[in-house]
């Protein structure tokens with residue numbers, strides 16, 4: 001179930017020219033979601049044969065294919081689709097929340113790079129994502145950290161939902177989980193009249209005291 005495609009991007013897989021396949025369907029309901037059209041579990045707009053034909057025509061032009069969403073792990077066919085993309089000669093990327101540890105483990109065997117979205121401190125996952133379970137996500141994160149797969153752990157900071165206490169708690173939990181690099185992303189268009197914690201130099205210094213390799217973008 002593919003809901004859309006970005007045929008060419010330089011920012012979704014570090015250092016590679018990539019296409020992004022947006023998988024249809026996500027069980028969560030984050031308040032700041034920018035892809036509401038991808039949330040329902042409906043048949044995707046693009047069938048796999050069309051995607052395959054597109055990729056065949058891009059061999060030698062594109063280096064990688066990124067599975068994004070929605071939540072790609074919602075799809076039982078994900079590991080097989082990744083395998084096929086690799087057989088076509090592309091590197092494979094995955095953007096995920098880690099919502100399904102079993103499928104994430106299967107997918108990791110086919111993946112060259114993972115962008116892993118951590119949404120909240122463990123005990124606030126249900127509140128911030130609508131339906132997510134922090135303990136489950138951290139199981140996937142542990143699998144990723146102990147793997148040899150290149151990855152980036154990142155968090156979108158919506159000032160309406162995540163504050164100083166949450167971010168400090170997350171830094172501690174991520175460091176305990178073995179994460180060594182954390183990217184904090186500004187939430188586009190959110191809380192224009194709120195104070196963005198990412199503008200607080202003192203807070204960033206305290207976060208870096210726990211996770212020295214911290215980036216803001």
Ligand code: SF4
Nearest residue numbers: 026028029030033070
């Ligand atoms: S996990 Fe991603 S796709 Fe799903 S609701 Fe949250 S932001 Fe949207």
